[in-house]
Amino acid sequence: MTPFSFAQTTADEIAKYRAMLADDNPAELYEAAGEELWKKPSGPKKSTLERCNLGLGPGVLNGAAAQLPRYFSDTKKVQDLESRLMTCMYVLQGVPEKEIVNAPMQEGLKKDMDAIVAYVVAQSKGMPIHVSTKHPKEMEAYDLGKKAFFYRAGPMDFACATCHSADDKRIRLQDLPNLTTPAGAAAGWGTWPAYRVSSGQFWTMAMRLTDCYRQQRFPFPIYGSEVLTALSMYMAVNANGGTMETPGLKR
Amino acid sequence: MGDPMRIRAAENNGVVDVKILMKHDMESGQRKDASGKLIPAWFITMVNVKAQGKDVFNAEFGSAVSKDPFLNFKYKGSKGDKLLVSWIDLRGDKRTDEATVS
């Protein structure tokens, strides 16, 4: 058995294991916690998030994540899900963005954010990815994201493209989606945020991108920063037509 | 009060298949943190499931059960059974959730 076919069999077995667990994705625990937080009066303004507008109207969650990132006329910028949720938490609840940005990963306000993200993306599960570039700022975000995707830097000269711009590549035994193509982008963008079985952690898209940058030996991407939104835009637009399978389940 | 559980229970031919997802860090007490210090043990010790007020499942969990435990078992029961799932952990923290068999 050649190492390549062995890797394929391993991939099949992992796929079977996932199918077995798919009925009960531990991400559902985060969804439940997120739903509670969505409806709980919090922050200095003691308000819920139920009027948060994610692009389809105040409080409309059905399908909202599937059309993010997008341009918002109130903030006059393109925002991804986590950026937009920070806006809502500030405007509706009075929680300063800085407090969320500065919270340690997966703790405190970030832990709340992870749960809310799980809840929101679950309301788009099974829906087609449908991100617009009609607004000039949306097209601009896409172009900036593409540039960022190919931006080589750090002591190892790594860009996102180093691992994610060709078909049938893997790092060790981990398959790498080709994020420059519709199918690859859908495989990547459509399955994160996800619950990672190996670490028992729920990872939002920001966490996934942050850990990519860590492995690329880059400095730390600031939470909610423009580069994370731009990269999200690049992947999401490439993934258009694919399916949201969020929250996903990963090794 | 611990974090909410996800409970699903479906009856088929007089047998109810119960699936429970519990949210818990389940620290074994053997892991070390980044500075080399032992992370104190903190795990669910007892799990109890009642259907229509009667015990149908009892378990003693220990340090070998991993994070966010998933439990699956069957018992003889009916649609509409009211299930009550409870756990208690090493620190005395508890959680109880209800579900109805579909």
Added chain:
Amino acid sequence: MKNKVTHSLAPLLFFYSLIFSQCAYAQGKPDTQFQKMIANSFRTEGIANIDRIAQDETQRFCSNPQASHDAQYQKRVEEIQQLNMANIPAPKDGRYIGDWQKGEVIAQSGRGSTWTDNQQTVNGGGCYNCHQIDQKEIAYGNLGPSLWNYGKLRGYSQEIVIYTWKKIFNPKAFNACSAMPRFGHFKLLTQEQLQDLMALLLDPRSPVNQ
């Protein structure tokens, strides 16, 4: 670990100037908006310093997927390769081949240089991330070619030895936009570690050459 948002003007100005001074080499016009986004979106964490986002000439040239459409492309490729070739010192003790057993350990380890590492972390080469090397190891990546039987297939001539040394030290000397890191050039690995990796590939007794 607390996350700190450290935004102060001085480092930003420094990086704008670093990035813009290199733009004199670029074929196209400098993309101010993009450079601003990059400068504003990252911060230092642990040993991963903010200055890592400043590109050198090689990185800048290799960040443009459309570059190959430029008429000057092939000329620039050769310039970049020569630039990288120009500074590859030979091992100080004149020894090219170290210990293959240590080499295997270095090839297996993907540690080092990230913000969760520290100054004491011993860097690995991460070689199995991209390459098959010893056939016994089935958990290997395919971003790079297989190195199984490296020496057995190529022979052990001085020419091959020196080529391999330079290739690991600075792969961009041979392939301007190679995906492979410049292990010697950026001091990711010590000279001794490089010698041990050489042994893994070019010691006739190494398992790679059986």
